[in-house]
Amino acid sequence: MIADRAKSLLKRFASPVLDQLGLYDRQLRQHLSASSWTIVMYHRVIDDVAMDPFGLGMCVTRRHFDEQLRYFNQYFSPIGLSAAVDRLSRGESLPDRALSVTFDDGYLDNLTTALPVLRQHGVPAALFVPTGGLDDDEPLWWDRVISAVASTSRREFVPGEVGLPLAEERLSLGRWQRKAAVERLLDSLWTLPIEQVLAIVSRIEQQLAPARPGVPVARRMTSSQVRQMHLAGVEIGAHSVRHPNLTLESPAVVREEMQASRAVLENLCDAPINGFAYPAGWKNADAEAAAAEAGFRYAVATTRGVNDRNALNLFSLARVGMPDTRVSDLKRALSTARQIPGPESASS
Numbered sequence: 001m002i003a004d005r006a007k008s009l010l011k012r013f014a015s016p017v018l019d020q021l022g023l024y025d026r027q028l029r030q031h032l033s034a035s036s037w038t039i040v041m042y043h044r045v046i047d048d049v050a051m052d053p054f055g056l057g058m059c060v061t062r063r064h065f066d067e068q069l070r071y072f073n074q075y076f077s078p079i080g081l082s083a084a085v086d087r088l089s090r091g092e093s094l095p096d097r098a099l100s101v102t103f104d105d106g107y108l109d110n111l112t113t114a115l116p117v118l119r120q121h122g123v124p125a126a127l128f129v130p131t132g133g134l135d136d137d138e139p140l141w142w143d144r145v146i147s148a149v150a151s152t153s154r155r156e157f158v159p160g161e162v163g164l165p166l167a168e169e170r171l172s173l174g175r176w177q178r179k180a181a182v183e184r185l186l187d188s189l190w191t192l193p194i195e196q197v198l199a200i201v202s203r204i205e206q207q208l209a210p211a212r213p214g215v216p217v218a219r220r221m222t223s224s225q226v227r228q229m230h231l232a233g234v235e236i237g238a239h240s241v242r243h244p245n246l247t248l249e250s251p252a253v254v255r256e257e258m259q260a261s262r263a264v265l266e267n268l269c270d271a272p273i274n275g276f277a278y279p280a281g282w283k284n285a286d287a288e289a290a291a292a293e294a295g296f297r298y299a300v301a302t303t304r305g306v307n308d309r310n311a312l313n314l315f316s317l318a319r320v321g322m323p324d325t326r327v328s329d330l331k332r333a334l335s336t337a338r339q340i341p342g343p344e345s346a347s348s
């Protein structure tokens, strides 16, 4: 809580001042060599902050997104992910300070809100879409939890009652405790295989029902909207079928999640699907090998860092999550992301 407060004060007051003094530009010049390849990660781009009830770090406002893309064009050389991989595999170099933009999870606002801004700035992007239930008009499993907690009138919840491994714990659902409750539930769900996750999410929804009307839900693109993105020139990549923690699944399930999602998207786009994004970044050496075997040419992780094109593992590409902030604070985020290869950093 105190760390959160300090971070938000840094964003609001200190970052613009330090940027004015040229501190971040100096750090970035030292930090990002010409051979750096920065891959930035977004999830949602929104107009209205009410669309993000708990501020879990997955949303950037359109205004900030617009500013951030303008900055990328000024300071970096934006390049599509597959285009970069093509050049590298031909033994060619990337442009100086190459930067690729990615989106995970296939939210509808990527089409309605982000795409016009991407086009306006001429910045290429890749979109990693989970294929399960694309046309069911049902939110992704963590958004179902967020939505159930945001809209319930219950004051308390016992996670053990729905089968979560949080014995003895009771979560308060008072207005100010809801964010912490959601974070606790999601953290716990990420420790379970996907079959169990989906069963428990349904039980959470039942326990917290009925939902109050009017609470916004994070909507996904349908399959035809994903195709629309592809036709608009956005690279489509796979992101599994059900968005599991791949490190908890059997080799057969990992293979199926990768191959099936790739096949669905290839059919949908009538084009080869080159890239895979590990769901929530969970991966191990087996998952990297499985991605190569499934026919992908590269895979992106959520390891926070900046790649160096001279020392790349194409199946473990690092990314930097973009904050919902002005450019001054974005520079801070980029200048503190570790260069890959580099010493393991404990910061996230």
Ligand SMILES: [Zn+2]
Binding pocket: 104, 105, 239, 243, 279, 280
């Ligand atoms: Zn995801």
